[in-house]
Structure formats: C-alpha cells, structure tokens
Amino acid sequence: MSEEISSVVDIDQQEYIINIGPQHPSTHGVLRFVVSLQGEVVKSLQPHIGYIHRGIEKMCENLTYQQIIHLTDRMDYLSAHTNNEAVCLCVEKALGIEVPERVKYIRTILDELTRLASHQLWWCSFGMDLGGQTCYFYGLRDREKILDIFEETCGARLLLSYNTPGGLMWDIHPNFQKRIKEFIKYFRKKLPEYDAILTGNVIMHQRTEDIGILSLEDAISYGITGPTARASGFSCDVRKRYPYSAYDKADFKEIIYTKGDTFHRYQARMDEMWESMKILEQLVDNIPEGDFTAKMKPVIKLPEGEYYQRVESARGELGVFIVSKGEKYPYRMKFRSPNFCNLAIMNKLTSNFKIADLIAISGSLDLVIPDIDR
C-alpha cells in the first residue's frame, strides 16, 4: 500500500513522456508530438513529421511549370489558390511577362476569398479544439458559400488550379461578381455571430489569455510569419511590404496586435476577415475588361538564373525559389512553407504551460500538415 502511494507522488516529481498523434483530432492531420511532462505541465515538446512527405520538391524537377501548378495545390490545401499564384508570379517574373490587369484583379479577389475560407475553417476547428462543437457548424455553413463561388468559377471546390503561368485557365463566370457581393452582404451579418458565440465567451477567454506568449524577438528570429507573428507586433504582411497582383490598388489595414498570446492570435485572424471583405468590396466592381491570359508559348523555358517570389498565404509568407538552367524543367525548386517555420516555435510556446493549453496553442498557430511535410 505504501509503495503505491509513493509511485503516485513520483509522477508529480519525475518527467514522463506521452505521445500525441499522429492520428489525433487536435493536431489537424498526421502530426505527432512527443511531449515530456511533469505532472500536467509541459517541459518540452518534440514534433515528429514526415508521415505524408511526398517529395514535392523532387517531383517538381521532372515536371514542366504548367504541371507544377497542380502539385502546389496539395501543399497547403486551404490556400490552394495562393500557392498556385506564387509559382505563376515567379515564372512570370523570370520571363518578364506583364499579365493583363484583369488577371491581377481576379487573382487578388480569389486570394482574399481563399483567405476568408481558410480563416473560417480555422475559426470553427479552433472552437472545436476548445470544446465548442457549435462553432464547427457555423464556420462550415459560411465556408460552403465561398466554395460554391470557386466551383462556379473553375469547377473545383478545394484544389483550384485556376492559375496558369501568364494568366488564368479561363474567364470568370458571369455570376462571379454578383455572387461575391451577395456573399459579402451575407457574411457581414454572420461574422458578428462568430463573436457572439466564441469571442465573448468567458471560458474561451480563460483558456486563451496569457497562454503561449510569443515575443517579438522570437517571432523574427524563428522566422514566424502570418497572423501568428502579427499578433506579436511583427509587421510582416507581404501584401503591404512587397505588393503583388492588385494589392497596391486596395486600401486595407495590416492587423497588428502586440501581446502575442493565444487570444491575440485569435483576434488577429478575426480582424483579418473584416479586412479581407473590405478588399473584396473595393475590387469586385472594378475588374477591368480585357484578356484573361497573356500570350504564352506552349513550352515555357525560364532563362538561366535564380528567382524568388514571396506571397502572403492565409498562414504566413510563402516563398518560391526556382533555380533554372534554361530547360523546361526547373533545376531545383524550393518552397518556403509558412507552416514549417511556424511549427518551430511550438516547443518554446508550450513549455511550462499545461497540457490542455497545448491544444489551444497549436490550434492558434493554424498548422496545415501537408504544407509542413510537402
């Protein structure tokens, strides 16, 4: 009897290891954490990845640039359009092609719709991670409306592949503008419901405020980007700093919070949804007439050299690095994925917080696993 009691005491004193994942609902994919605990306090955390590593960078070395577009969908599947655009912009920059204004506007509109859809899915799964089941239905209900617009535009709901180097696959559907205006009108009414059900919730506040604080120095040093870094005061929005497509024509605010805790990361994304709608409203009525693609040769060969393109996906800065030897295949292609860099901070953020906070913190980083593994 006395031995049993001493073993219970030991658990509070000694560190012990538990395994979370790879199949676990709160890791949002096949990600595995090996967590070292003392009592219920996290001492260190080691992510294990690679369960869905497909070698996209290697595959790209044997594919043409038009074919690569379809692979990039499969990295961050929630920002598929942004990934496509990054590759297209990089190829266009290398070839020195100026795409028609119409293409720039349509790309930007779809970028923002993608961001909205992605943040909606993040919001509802974050709510569910914290135990609020209803959030999931709210978020997915509204996301469907955006996916319907995607479907009408290009036939796909998730993996769009609507961009090609030089422009778009085909022109937009006649209903495109009408549908978006209807959606904005609808979602402006629905977004306050999100605040009512989750943002003002007392339990949610207690579980997120002062939890997992990311300092500005760490955010820069670890290369954290996206809303995660902007909640720590790191002004890293590529849309503002290096405007691409039609972002220089839209007037919007870069959302910056300073505290860097889980609640501010939540708040940064919520505010970004309002800003996205603002951008959409400014652009949707002003899509210029013109061609939906520039004149392109069927075989694209990039001139010898190295090219880098940065874009802002829903989770942070996506970089595309192409080394070309003048052939129709890239010599080396590298994707700087935002989630891969954001994952690096997990160990530091969770240490000395409780294991239940780990779920809230990893939810607030908004990780998409295929983008980490590539």
Added chain:
Amino acid sequence: MDNDKLKEKVLSIVPNAEIVNGNQYLEVTVIPGKLHELAKQLKENPETNFDFLFCQSGVDYGDSLCVVYHLESLKHKQSIVLKTKTPNRENPIIDSVYDIWKAAEYHEREIYDLLGIKFRNHPDLRRFFLEESWGYPLRKDFKDEINIIEK
C-alpha cells in the same frame, strides 16, 4: 544603405567574396569557413542588421553542394542572398547559423535530411521527414529503385 555600400561592407569582412548582382538580390558567395563570421557580422552590425532569415535552401549543383541563405533587414528594408559551396560530397560540413537565427534549426534539419549536408554546432541534427535507411533524395545522383523516372 544601397547595394554598392553593402558590397563594400561585405568585402571589408570577407575580402575574397564573390559578389554578383542577381535578378532581384545581391548574391554573395563565400567559402564555408567564412560563412559564419560574415553572417554574424551582417546580423549584429547596426548598419546592416539582417535580422530575418526568410529562407534557407540547399541546392546540388553537381560539382558542389550549396546552401543558400535569403536574408532581410526589417529596419533597413533590404535583402541579400548568401551562398556557400562545398565540393566535398562524401562528408560535406558547414557551420550552423542556429546561434544567429533560430529559424535555421528546422531549415538545417530539412537540408540535412534531403541533401546530406551536415551542420557543425547544430543542437539537434537528425533526419526529419525520412528514415535513416534513405539516401539523400534531392542530390542529383540519387537513384530511386522503386519509382524510376526517365526523362
């Protein structure tokens, strides 16, 4: 600081650095032994202050293995590309920059995993995506016995 001044600055730290005006960024190539010193100076000097390592990638150029560092100074709104090449394919070793930019921890583990470049003074250099039994798939001489690709 414009690119010419930056060029002078780099040459004052490493006199025999190769500097090219690339398509977008100033590209500086140094020998592996000089890389850590140059990186540290560029980060810590308040005139340059390259505090944001936004991309680090490995490239196999056939005759040499290369690591490419994309750096940005948030204060001065300037970018630079550092490169270092090693001809040693059997046991390539380059100094880790983890002590300068924490972001290098995962980038270097990825490069080690896919290209087999070892980083000296890295805190935790292990395979990341693949098992120990794999080769280094992003090397150009890598042969995949199962999925044979022929151009």
